[in-house]
Amino acid sequence: MELSAKPPTAEIIKASKRFDTGVLALSEVSLSIGSGEFVTLLGPSGCGKSTILRLLAGLEIPSAGTVHAPADDGAQQYATAFVFQESTLMPWASVFNNVWLPLRLQGFSRSHSRARVEAALKSVGLEDFAQAFPRQLSGGMKMRVSIARALITEPKILLMDEPFAALDDLSRHRLNNDLLHWQQERGIATLFVTHNIAEAVFLSSRVLVMGARPGRILHERTIGEPYPRTSIFRDSDRFSNHCRALASALTLSTTPSESS
Ligand SMILES: Nc1ncnc2c1ncn2[C@@H]1O[C@H](COP(=O)(O)OP(=O)(O)OP(=O)(O)O)[C@@H](O)[C@H]1O
Numbered sequence: 001m002e003l004s005a006k007p008p009t010a011e012i013i014k015a016s017k018r019f020d021t022g023v024l025a026l027s028e029v030s031l032s033i034g035s036g037e038f039v040t041l042l043g044p045s046g047c048g049k050s051t052i053l054r055l056l057a058g059l060e061i062p063s064a065g066t067v068h069a070p071a072d073d074g075a076q077q078y079a080t081a082f083v084f085q086e087s088t089l090m091p092w093a094s095v096f097n098n099v100w101l102p103l104r105l106q107g108f109s110r111s112h113s114r115a116r117v118e119a120a121l122k123s124v125g126l127e128d129f130a131q132a133f134p135r136q137l138s139g140g141m142k143m144r145v146s147i148a149r150a151l152i153t154e155p156k157i158l159l160m161d162e163p164f165a166a167l168d169d170l171s172r173h174r175l176n177n178d179l180l181h182w183q184q185e186r187g188i189a190t191l192f193v194t195h196n197i198a199e200a201v202f203l204s205s206r207v208l209v210m211g212a213r214p215g216r217i218l219h220e221r222t223i224g225e226p227y228p229r230t231s232i233f234r235d236s237d238r239f240s241n242h243c244r245a246l247a248s249a250l251t252l253s254t255t256p257s258e259s260s
Contacts, residue, residue, distance in 0.1 A: 008032035009189035010157050015065030017051055025051045027214035036187035040204040044254045048215025049193045053159045057082050070156035081150035085162040087142035089134040096130040099149045120148040140171030158190045184227050201242040211253035219249040
């Protein structure tokens with residue numbers, strides 16, 4: 001694959017993270033996410049996937065190494081958007097008010113924000129649910145609201161921490177298709193965390209396999225399948241081959257090495 005001349009949207013260079021408890025969560029991790037790229041972190045529980053997202057979001061600082069993430073600016077305060085496994089919606093607020101929140105925090109009035117909130121809800125298929133409350137929505141719908149809230153500020157990078165792990169297979173499948181559509185349409189660089197190999201293959205242009213104790217990147221696989229991706233790709237031998245290769249890399253990553 002030809003390397004882009006454009007600088008990456010986000011980059012981590014030899015970052016280590018030791019928490020106050022003494023846990024070395026990451027050891028000399030380097031990665032970059034190019035403009036519009038979809039990169040996934042795959043790895044055993046506790047290998048530091050969330051810590052990498054938190055470093056890029058500025059929620060943690062590295063103990064060593066460097067983190068370059070897109071900076072917020074005056075015109076667009078939220079260069080980074082974070083979507084968690086829990087939809088983290090305000091239960092007392094309507095769907096409209098939940099999606100409006102980041103704009104409200106930037107000082108935009110309800111009337112000034114109306115068109116953008118309505119467009120965001122339409123793009124995730126929830127235009128008829130603006131006045132509903134989170135308790136009235138399914139898990140998949142709540143996740144759609146959460147994604148609409150993340151996309152409304154037009155972030156430069158989208159960080160997603162196992163967003164679909166709690167959903168049933170059908171909702172997850174639909175959200176995989178829709179997420180790719182939204183991500184490709186907007187060209188947002190995305191760093192996605194999952195434990196699901198098939199999900200990683202379907203969504204990503206690159207998959208990084210991590211190993212634990214201390215967390216580090218052990219294997220990288222490019223998924224050279226062009227976008228848009230459809231069920232034809234899911235049903236193909238190419239898809240199965242990628243899944244097999246990643247499953248075997250994951251098995252190796254969880255096998256303790258003699259030196260650790
Ligand atoms: N604030 C913290 N203080 C101390 N240790 C922490 C903290 N946050 C994470 N850790 C530890 O750092 C390691 C990496 O955690 P992290 O949550 O990044 O892993 P993960 O790969 O996202 O795990 P999972 O797949 O289970 O969500 C773990 O051993 C965890 O217990």
